Amino acid sequence: MTGAARPPANPLWRTRSPLLPPGARSRAAHLLTAAAARGVFELPCCTGCGRFAWPIPEACPDCLATVALSPAPRGARVIAATTAEVPADPYFRQRAPWRVGLVAMDCGPQALVHLDPGAGAGDAVRMTLVLDRAGQAVLHAGPEGGDMQADPQWREMTADPAGRRVLITDARHVAVLPLARALAGAGAAAIHLGVPEAWKPLPARAAFEALPGVRLVGLDVTSDRSVTDLAADLAGRVEIVVNTTDLPRPGGLMAPAAQGDARAMHDSVALGMLRLARAFGPAMAARGADGERGAVAWVNLLSVLARAHPPGWAGYAAAHAAGLSMAQALRADLASGGVRVVTVLTGPTEDDAFQTLDPPHVTGRAVADAILNALRRGLEEVVVGDVARDLVARLEKNPKAVERDLARGGLA
Amino acid sequence: MGLPRGYDGVVLAVPVTVPYVRHSPRPAQWWVGQALAALARGAGLSHRDFDGLSVASFTLGPDTTIGLTQHFGLSPRYVDFLPLGGVSGIAALRRAARAVQAGDADVVACIAADANGPQSFRRSLEQFSRASQDAVYPYGAGGPNVSFALIAQAFMADAGLSRADVGRIAVAQRTNGALNPAALLRGPMTLDGYLGARPIAPPIHLFDCVMPCAGAEAFLVLREETARAQGLPFVRLTAAIERHNGFPDDQVMLRGGWVRDVGTLWSQAGVAPGAVDLVQTYDDYPFVCAMQLADLGFCDRRELPAFLAQRDLTVAGDLPHNTSGGQLSAGQAGCAGGFLGLVEAMRQLMRVAGTRQVARARRALVSGFGMIVFDRGLGSGAAVLEAA
Numbered sequence: 001m002t003g004a005a006r007p008p009a010n011p012l013w014r015t016r017s018p019l020l021p022p023g024a025r026s027r028a029a030h031l032l033t034a035a036a037a038r039g040v041f042e043l044p045c046c047t048g049c050g051r052f053a054w055p056i057p058e059a060c061p062d063c064l065a066t067v068a069l070s071p072a073p074r075g076a077r078v079i080a081a082t083t084a085e086v087p088a089d090p091y092f093r094q095r096a097p098w099r100v101g102l103v104a105m106d107c108g109p110q111a112l113v114h115l116d117p118g119a120g121a122g123d124a125v126r127m128t129l130v131l132d133r134a135g136q137a138v139l140h141a142g143p144e145g146g147d148m149q150a151d152p153q154w155r156e157m158t159a160d161p162a163g164r165r166v167l168i169t170d171a172r173h174v175a176v177l178p179l180a181r182a183l184a185g186a187g188a189a190a191i192h193l194g195v196p197e198a199w200k201p202l203p204a205r206a207a208f209e210a211l212p213g214v215r216l217v218g219l220d221v222t223s224d225r226s227v228t229d230l231a232a233d234l235a236g237r238v239e240i241v242v243n244t245t246d247l248p249r250p251g252g253l254m255a256p257a258a259q260g261d262a263r264a265m266h267d268s269v270a271l272g273m274l275r276l277a278r279a280f281g282p283a284m285a286a287r288g289a290d291g292e293r294g295a296v297a298w299v300n301l302l303s304v305l306a307r308a309h310p311p312g313w314a315g316y317a318a319a320h321a322a323g324l325s326m327a328q329a330l331r332a333d334l335a336s337g338g339v340r341v342v343t344v345l346t347g348p349t350e351d352d353a354f355q356t357l358d359p360p361h362v363t364g365r366a367v368a369d370a371i372l373n374a375l376r377r378g379l380e381e382v383v384v385g386d387v388a389r390d391l392v393a394r395l396e397k398n399p400k401a402v403e404r405d406l407a408r409g410g411l412a
Numbered sequence: 413m414g415l416p417r418g419y420d421g422v423v424l425a426v427p428v429t430v431p432y433v434r435h436s437p438r439p440a441q442w443w444v445g446q447a448l449a450a451l452a453r454g455a456g457l458s459h460r461d462f463d464g465l466s467v468a469s470f471t472l473g474p475d476t477t478i479g480l481t482q483h484f485g486l487s488p489r490y491v492d493f494l495p496l497g498g499v500s501g502i503a504a505l506r507r508a509a510r511a512v513q514a515g516d517a518d519v520v521a522c523i524a525a526d527a528n529g530p531q532s533f534r535r536s537l538e539q540f541s542r543a544s545q546d547a548v549y550p551y552g553a554g555g556p557n558v559s560f561a562l563i564a565q566a567f568m569a570d571a572g573l574s575r576a577d578v579g580r581i582a583v584a585q586r587t588n589g590a591l592n593p594a595a596l597l598r599g600p601m602t603l604d605g606y607l608g609a610r611p612i613a614p615p616i617h618l619f620d621c622v623m624p625c626a627g628a629e630a631f632l633v634l635r636e637e638t639a640r641a642q643g644l645p646f647v648r649l650t651a652a653i654e655r656h657n658g659f660p661d662d663q664v665m666l667r668g669g670w671v672r673d674v675g676t677l678w679s680q681a682g683v684a685p686g687a688v689d690l691v692q693t694y695d696d697y698p699f700v701c702a703m704q705l706a707d708l709g710f711c712d713r714r715e716l717p718a719f720l721a722q723r724d725l726t727v728a729g730d731l732p733h734n735t736s737g738g739q740l741s742a743g744q745a746g747c748a749g750g751f752l753g754l755v756e757a758m759r760q761l762m763r764v765a766g767t768r769q770v771a772r773a774r775r776a777l778v779s780g781f782g783m784i785v786f787d788r789g790l791g792s793g794a795a796v797l798e799a800a
Contacts, residue, residue: 022549024539029546055547055786061660079664082561082613084552088537092552100553100613102562102787104663110787112551112559121565138550 006163006189006293018288018337019091023134028056031069036129036137037380043107043129045070054109075106076141078123081115091133094289099153103127103141116142116151130378132157133288133338135331149376158378159297159340162187164239169194169219169276173244174351175301175367177204182372184211189293192234194219196245221245221272231279236287241280242299242371245272248353253314262315270322273300277330288337298334299342299371300327304388306345307395310406331380342374347387348411357411360386387411415679422509423639423646424797425632426454427758431594432627432743435530440471441483443525443745447630448484451521455632455644464490464520464633466508468500468747470536471527490517498694499654499782500524500750501629502793506652508633518638525628526746541785548786556696557621559784561613564699566664568615571713573702575615577720579606581698581733582619582740584725589737591727591768596625596743619740620697627745629755645800647761651680652795662788668781669792670707678709681796685709688796689773690760691731692753694781695738700789704779708794732770735760753778754795761799774799 025033028044035042044056048065052072060067081101084092092098101115103125111127119125125141128148132138133156140154148154149162161183168176171193180191191214195202198218208214217234220226247268249261287295305313306320324343331341348354350361362385370384383392391411394402428450430443444467452459465488467477475483477493490511494500501524508520537554539545544554553559568578586601601619609618632644639646653676658669670677678684685708693704702716710731711719725733736742736756739749757776759765765773775798782791 021552022545022554024545024549026542026546055543080562080565082558082565082616083611084558084613085611086613087552087558088555089549089552092554096552098552100551100558100562102566102664110663112548112553112562112787114551121569132550134550136550 006165015287016094016289016291018285019094020134020338021091021132022089023136025136026056028058029137032056032129032137033131033135035069036131039377039379041072041074041127041129042069043072044068045072052105052107052109054105054111072105072107074127076103076125076127078103078115078119078121078125078141079110081120095156101141111139113139113141114153114157116140116146116148116154118143118146118151130154130157131340131380135335135340135380159240159375160186161240161372161375163189163293164296165190165192165237166240166242167192167194167234167238167280168242168244169221170245171195171202171204171208171216173246173301174349174364175371176244176364177207178365178368179242179371180208180211180214182368184213186372188213190215192217192238194230196220221275222267224275227275227279231283235280235283238280239287239293239295240297240299240375241276241284242301243273243276244301245269246301246303248316250313250356251315252311258315262318265315265319266322269319270326273323273326273330277326277333281330281333284339285334285337288339295337295339297340297342297375298330299344299374301344301346301367301371302327304345304347304383304391308391308402308406310411312409340378340380342380342382344371344374344382344384345388345392347385347391362388415676418680419509419513419649419652421636422513422649423634423636423800424505424649424754424758425634425639425644425646426451427755427762428454428630429594429755430525430628432596432625432745434596434623434625434743435528436626437529438527438626440469440525440527441475441480443527443626443628444469444472444480444523445484447523447525447628448521451630451632455519455642457519457642459484459521460486462486462519462521463488464508464511464517466492466494466504466520466522468494468496468504468524468750469526470495470497470746471532488517490520495747496750496791497747497782498696498750498789499780499791499793500747501754502652502750502778502780502795503654503791505633505649505754505795506654506793509649509652512633512635518634520633521630522633522751523628523630524747524751526626526748528624528626528745543786556784557616558613559787560697560700561616563665563788564615564697567666567703568699570666571702571706571716573699573716575607575617576603577717578698578702579603580720581701581725582606584729585695585698585734585738585740587726588735588768589741591766592736592742595737595741596623597741598737616697620699622696622739622744622749625743625745627743627748629745629748629751631751631755631758645762647758647800648798650682650796650798651677652793653677654791654793657790658792665788666713668703668707668789670704670779670794674707674709677794677796683775683796685777688775688777689732690735690757690770690776691733692757692776692778693734694750694753694779695734695740696744696749698740700781701734704781708777708779727768727770735765735768735770750780750782753780757797761797
C-alpha cells in the first residue's frame with residue numbers, strides 16, 4: 001500500500017462537526033484510561049481474593065477488599081451480539097450501525113464491548129483496552145488473529161496513517177527518515193517534511209525525495225511567520241502532525257553558554273510547540289470528524305529528560321519539561337475534535353548530540369516504529385528505549401532516588 | 413426459612429392514572445401534584461389526611477419525597493423514595509403494606525410520576541447509573557435497547573423463541589390497548605407489521621420498544637377497616653415478593669429473581685399460577701413478558717413457544733395479559749411504568765375497566781421488573797391481588 005490513496009474533497013460535502021462518544025467516567029475508571037493510554041491490558045482485580053471485576057467497583061463484590069488494576073488474560077467468548085441501528089447518543093447515531101457485544105471474559109466477568117463485525121455469538125475473541133475518540137478507555141473485542149485495522153470501529157478509535165496526510169516538523173531529526181519510510185509504507189497519502197534553515201545541508205534529501213508522497217517544505221518553528229505561512233497552506237490539509245523539533249545542547253546551569261542555550265532550546269521545543277499549536281491546532285480540532293480520514297493525531301516527540309532532569313542537561317531537560325507541560329494543554333484543546341495527542345518520550349538517540357552519554361542509544365528506526373505503532377493502536381503515552389523505560393519505571397517507584405542518582409551523574 | 417407473614421387486612425384503593433403525554437414541559441413535581449389531587453378526590457379525603465407518602469421517580473431531582481411534603485402541605489409519618497423503575501410499584505406496595513399493617517401509617521399515597529421533555533430521556537441515560545456511565549453508555553448502548561437486545565438474543569435462543577412467538581404478546585397487547593382511551597398508541601398492529609418493523613438493535617425492533625412519555629400512576633394502601641370506614645371500594649393484597657440481583661453469577665440473564673421467590677409467592681397466595689384470572693407483567697420488550705410468565709410458574713422456559721401459541725392474551729382470551737395495552741401501548745412514563753400493571757389490575761378487580769373489562773376478574777398476578785444498570789435487569793417483584 002503506498003500513498004496518494006486519498007480521494008479529492010467533494011466541495012458539496014459539509015465538513016461534519018466533531019461529536020464525541022460519552023466521556024463521563026467515575027474517578028476509578030480512569031485507572032483504565034492510564035492502561036489504555038499505554039496499550040496494556042489490565043482490568044480491575046481484587047487485592048484480597050484475586051477475582052477480576054467489571055465494571056470497576058469501589059470494593060470487590062466477592063469479599064469487599066480493595067480493587068486495583070492487574071494484567072489480565074485477553075481471551076473472551078461472545079455471549080450475544082447486536083448492531084445498534086438507532087443509538088440514542090448523537091455520536092453513535094451519526095456512525096450507526098454500530099456493533100456491540102456482550103462477552104464472557106476468560107478472567108471471569110462479563111463486559112459490553114465494541115465488537116468487530118467479524119465476530120458473533122459463541123466466537124472466541126481477543127480483548128483490547130483502547131482509548132475512544134473521547135480519550136476514554138473502552139473495551140474492543142475482535143476475532144483471534146484477525147486484522148483489527150479492517151474493523152471500521154477500531155479505525156474510528158485509532159489513528160492509522162493510511163490515506164491520511166502527515167506533517168513532520170523537522171526533517172533533521174534522526175527518526176524522520178525511517179518514520180517517513182514507515183508512513184509511506186503504511187499508505188500515508190502525503191508526507192510534508194519541515195526543513196528549518198534550508199540553506200544548511202540536508203544529507204538525507206535524496207532519500208526523502210525518493211519516497212512516494214514526500215514533499216519538503218520550509219518550516220522554522222522559532223519564527224511566527226514561518227509557522228503561520230505554512231499553516232495557511234497546510235493546516236486544513238493534514239490529518240496527523242508529528243512534532244520532531246529538537247535542539248539538544250548539553251550543559252548545567254553554570255556552563256558558560258547556559259543562558260543563551262536554554263533560551264534557544266525553550267524557543268524551539270516549548271514555544272515552537274506553542275506556535276505550531278496555535279497555527280495548526282484549531283483546524284485540526286475542527287476537522288476531527290471530516291469523513292473517514294479526518295484529523296486524528298498530533299505526536300510530540302520529546303526526551304525522557306522532560307521527566308527526569310540530570311543537572312548536566314539542565315536547560316535541555318527544562319525545555320522538554322515545558323514542552324511536556326504544553327503537550328498536556330494541547331491534548332485538552334484538541335480533545336474537542338477527538339484528535340489524539342500522543343507523547344513519545346525517548347531516551348538519548350543515536351545522533352551526534354548525545355554521544356557524551358553512555359549507550360544504549362535509541363535508533364531512529366526504533367523511534368519511528370514506536371510512533372507508527374502508537375498511531376495504529378491509538379496509544380497516548382509511549383516510552384522508547386531501554387534508558388527511557390528504566391527511568392520512567394524508577395520514577396514511578398521512587399522519584400527522589402532518581403533525582404539523587406542523576407545528581408551523582410547517573411542516567412542509565 | 414418459613415413463609416413471611418401474610419398481608420392480612422391490607423388493601424389497595426383509588427386507582428389513579430394522570431393521563432400521559434408524549435412530551436411535556438411540566439416537571440415531575442407537577443405530575444405528583446396531579447396524582448395527589450386525584451387520590452384525594454377519589455378517596456373523598458383531603459390530601460393532608462394521607463399520613464404516608466411513597467414516591468417513585470427518576471426526574472424529581474433535586475427533590476426526594478421529603479421535600480414534597482412541604483411542597484404539597486402534607487405532614488406524613490411515613491415517607492419513602494423508590495426510584496426503582498419497573499419494580500418500583502411492587503416495592504412501594506410491599507413497604508406501604510407493612511407500614512399500614514403495623515400501624516406506622518393509616519393511609520399511604522403511593523405515587524409514581526415522571527416528566528419527559530423532548531431531550532430529557534436521552535440526557536437521563538447518561539447519568540442512569542455508575543455502571544452505565546463507565547461500561548454501557550460509552551459503547552453506543554445508551555438506553556436499554558442495546559442491553560436488552562443482547563439479553564433477548566441469548567434468552568430467545570435458549571428458550572427456542574422466534575420473533576413471531578414474541579410478537580404474539582405485542583399484537584395481543586395492542587388489541588387490548590385499542591380499548592384503552594388513555595393509551596398513547598392505539599393503532600392496530602398485525603404480526604406482519606410487528607415482524608416488519610424497523611430494526612433498532614436486533615432482535616429488538618421498533619414495536620418491541622416502549623415510547624417514553626410523561627405521566628403518573630398512583631394508588632392508596634390502607635387497612636381494610638380504614639377503607640370500609642371511608643366507603644372506598646378496594647382490592648386485597650394476598651402475596652408479594654421482591655428480589656434484587658437474584659442471580660449474580662449467571663453470565664447472561666436467562667431468568668430473573670422471580671425464580672428464587674416464586675414458591676413463596678404462590679404459597680402465600682394459597683393458589684397455583686393457573687388460578688389467576690389475569691396477569692400484568694412488566695413489558696419493556698415483549699420477550700421480558702415471556703420471561704416473567706416462565707419464571708412465575710406458568711410454564712417452563714423452553715415450553716414458552718407452545719404456551720404462547722396456545723393461549724389468547726387479549727382481554728377476551730383465556731389468559732388476559734396487560735389488559736390496558738401495557739407500556740407498549742400506553743407509553744412509559746418513567747417509574748409510572750412500574751405502577752401501570754398494579755393500577756390496571758386494581759381497575760379490573762374493581763370492575764371499573766370499561767370496555768376492556770375482563771369478564772371474570774377475581775384474582776390478578778402483577779409482576780415488576782426494573783433497573784438494567786449494566787447487563788441485566790436487577791429488580792424483580794410480583795404481587796397477587798384479589799377482588800374484595
